[in-house]
Each structure stands twice: as structure tokens, then as C-alpha cells.
Amino acid sequence: MKGSHILSTGSAVPNISIDNVSLSKTLNTSDEWISTRTGIKQRRILGKSQSITDLAAEASNKALSNGLLQATDIDLIILATSSQHDLFGSASKLQAIIGAKNAIAFDITAACSGFVIALATATQFIETGTYKNVLVVGADILSRWVDWSDRRTCILFGDGAGAAIVQTDTGNKNDILSFQLNTNGLASNHLSIPYRKNYSNTGSIHYSSGRYSYLTMNGKEVYKFAVSQVPESIKKCLEKADICTKDISWLLLHQANQRILETVALKLGIPSHKIISNIQYYGNTSAASIPLALDEAFQSGHICNGDIIVIAGFGAGLTWGTTIIKWNVIE
Template identity: 55%
Template sequence: MTNDDLSLLVETSDEWIRTRTGIRKRHLATTDLSLSELSAQAATQAIAMANLTANDVDLIILATSTADDLFGSAAKVQAILQANRAVAFDLTAACSGFVFGLITASQFIRTGVYKNVLVIGADILSRWVDWSDRSSCVLFGDGAGAVLCQGSTDEDRLLGSAMYSNGEQHEALNIGYDGTGKKLKDGITVNQGTYKPITMKGRDVYRFAVEKVPEVIEKALFNAQLTTDDVDWLILHQANQRIIDSVAKRLKIPPQKVIANLDEYGNTSAASIPLALDEAVRQGKIKPGEIIASSGFGAGLTWGAVIFRWGI
């Protein structure tokens, strides 16, 4: 769906959206496509790139805020893949989900519990967008991305990381529950309802991101005993091009080292970083041995960063 398409739904324009966000279009899931199926598509490609089979996977971590089932969708992904040996669970940290998932996977690998861990970032936010709210509907798209993390005796390529949360700013971005009382008997009333569309305080989120993201990347680099000069590529959550540019400028990372594709996909939440990583790898931009700094940030509010050396 292009910006011009959106201008037929709400009072906006291609120029208004591009100048404020950097987004030109976004891809939306069809009505018959489940989050589990979309996740499995990305996972299948990641497993193939790693020259493994689904039966080699020990653990599946699905980072998502839009599961098909409130109880979780990771086990359904496991079934679709026929990854019969794998345990699977959902991880919810909104737009920070993939980074949090990657860090979580590293702990299982480092302790020797699992060797092959599939980390998927996937969201279908179009199902939770108010398409009459021009401040939010122009931002979001659907997508899924995945990586296969594998234990190695040669070197630990996850060089440094950091994670943070601040629940006091929860209201800045959420998909809140909305229910009403249902009386079951005298003295017993339960609350039943569903979730409301995405609400966001754009300026608050912007200020939060441009302040906290450079800090968390510097913390992760410190933990890795590296500096920004050692970074070959910067891949941020694809929320807004102005945020990406501002963070890169504060870190003094030149534009040619910044990977961005939100002009094509919009904000795909937990999927945005692995989508950008996958494209850059398949295009030959990112080479084995290069150091990547990545940061996710969003609802919660949560934010985190990971520094890793790419290897395949």
C-alpha cells in the first residue's frame, strides 16, 4: 500500500508522509495469512541459508506482539516447520522483540542447553491499526524475518548487549485492553472485551528514541570493549528515518554504514531488524566477519542493543 493509496483513506499525502517518516509504502498481510504462516516462511529461508533442516532446530523464539492466539503462536510455527525436536515459545517486547530474542537465544547457547536456536521477529500490525487515524496508520506494515543462531567452539560472535525497560512511559505506545463488566451472579462481576487499536504519542516516542538508543548502543559497545569506529554496519529498528539519521549522527556513524529499508516496508515492529539484515546479507552488502550494531526500541517502553560479528 503506497502513500498515495493511503491518501484515499485519510487526509494525507505522499510528501507529508515521506518528509516526516521516510516511508513510501508498506506491505500488508492478506486476510487468510496467519502470523504463524508468515513466521514459518521467514524461518524456512533462514534454516536453508544455514544449511540445516528443521529437525536440527533445538529452540524457536518467536518475538511478536500480534500472535494469532493470545496463548502464543510459536508452537504453531514449530508444527508448520515440522521442527519436531524444538521447544518453542513467544517473547513479547514489541519493537525491541528481535533484539531481546537474540540476546535470550545467546544465553541458551552459551550455557550449552541448546545448539541451534531459531529467532523470528514477526508482526501483522495492520490488524491492530486504526485506519482512520492518520497519525498512526501511515507508519505500520506487516512482515517477518528470522535468523538461525548456532553454537560454535571457535568464537563467541555476540560481542556485547544491553537491555532496558521503563514502564512509567507505557502510555506512549500501546494496544490497550478495552472491556466492560459482565455480571455472573450477585457479588461476582468479571471484565470481558478485546484490545483497542494502536495508540501512540508520536513526539514522546521520538524524543525517547533519539535519547535512549545512542546510549544503549554505546553501553553495548562498552560491554564488547569496542567503539563506534569498529562498527561496520548500523541496523536500527525501522520506525522513522529521522530517528535513524539522528541516532547515526549522535554516534558519529557515517550514512554509508547505515542500513535502512523502511521506505519499502514501513514500521514492521519486531520484524524490521531481521528484514533489513536479511536484505543486506542477500544483496552482498554485509560480509562475514563484519561487525554489526543493532538496536530495537518501542512499546513498554523497552529498548536494547546488540553488537555481533556476522558469520555464516
């Protein structure tokens, strides 16, 4: 088995910023109401003339530049998204935009857990020797799937993209120490973008057509799910890697709600200063939230050589997953 190394990261967010004060002008809400319940102060929204592949390409190109690689060095592209530009997938379009002509590309749809699952998938290809350089991207533009008159959902979501390059470690040393992935489809109705059918007929031919509705969420149930299941997932992942909570340098959770981040840390006995959080600036960016926060932490120097980072995603499906990485610089 080969070792897997996270070479570099990159991220991108739209230029348009909408703060809580602006939302309060059209919704029955306020900056205090939103920030005290969620920790969110503003969110970024993609412009009308742009698509999700534009954001994903910007994040990918930054990761390539930071890793001193060319797009033609990439063997595989995995795009984690639930808001594709094309229902058949957007990874192939991303491959074309960045010029990664040697890469196979496919999408993973797992909402807010998407990046963790994509990272787990990439690691399997690396460790079996199938591919050497894998570009893993998490990108979502859920601002286009929320009802902007519904304060229960529209205040939460923003758009963004983050990317990481995973490659074979020549010393067979693994940066990615363990995974723990779970799904509970029986609770999928708590967070979804449902498809609504319309039935029609033309003569003797009966057919159905329809469209996707706005994003719907049972906030209380999602909160209970996150604060109960995520700590257990992290504990199992730590046990697999034979690591104690005191060895954790940083806790990076999907940026859904600041209260969730703090509650999970409290249940695990992890001090608040070890929580990586940027939710106040971007809101919930779904599959982009973890790689976006990871890239900012790397670029700011918060994450240092040898740091152990616990990463956990959770969301629609319901899906949740944890991975533990050890940040090793190239020697």
C-alpha cells in the same frame, strides 16, 4: 562457555503493497507529507486468509534452507511478536508448521525490541550448552491493530517476518559480542494496545470482559525517547565490547522512522552511508524490522566477513536494547 554463531537468516513479506498515494485517497494526507516525516513510501499488508504464522514459517524455512539445516535439527524456537494469532502464543503453531518436532518453542512479547531480546535469550541457551541450534524469529502484523482512519498511526505500520539461526560455534568464537537491554514501564502509555474492560453481572456473579483497542501512540514522546536513549544504549554496549564507533561497519536500528535513524547516527558520529535502511519499502514492521533488514543486507552482499554490526531495537514497553555482532563466515 560455548561460542555463539549466526549461521543464516531468512525473511518474508506479504504480497499486498499499499503506497502513500493509495492512502491519500482515503485519508487527509499525501505522499509528500508521509515520506518527508517518516521516510516511508509503501508498506506490505497480510491478506485476510493468512496468519502471522504463515509469514513466520516462510521466513524460518528460508533461514533453514540458507543454513543447510532441516527443521528437525532445531532445538529451540523463540518467536518475538506482539500480534500473536492466538493470545496464548504462536510459537508452538510455528513449530508444527515447519516440522521442528524436536524443538521447544515459546513466544517473547517485547514489541519493536523483541528480536534483540530474543537474540539475547537464544545466546544464553547457546553459551551455556543447553541447546545447539536455535531459531529466532521476529514477526508482526500490526496492520490488524491500527485504526485505518487515523493517519497518525496507520501510515507507519506494515507486516513482515524475519528469522535467524543461532548455533554453537565449534571454535568457541562468539559472533555476538555484547548486549545492553533496558525497560521503562513508567512510560508504557506512550505506545500501547490497551485492553478495555466491560463490567457485567449475572445474578450474584459479577464479572468483567472486554477487548483490545486500536494501537495508540504519542509520536513526539516516542521520538524523544528513541533519539535520547538509543545512542546511550549503543555507547554502553560498545564499551562492554571494547569497540570504538570508528570500528562499526554497519548501524542497523529498528526501522521506525528515517529521521530517528539519521539522528541516532549523527549523535554517535556514524556516517550516513553506514546506516542500513529499508523503511521506505516496508514501514515499521515492529519485531520483524531488524531481522528483515538484516537478511536483505546479508543476501545483497552488503555485509561481509569480519563486519561489525551494531543492532538496536526500541519501542513499546517502553523497551530498548542493543547488541553488537561480528559477521563471521563458517571456515
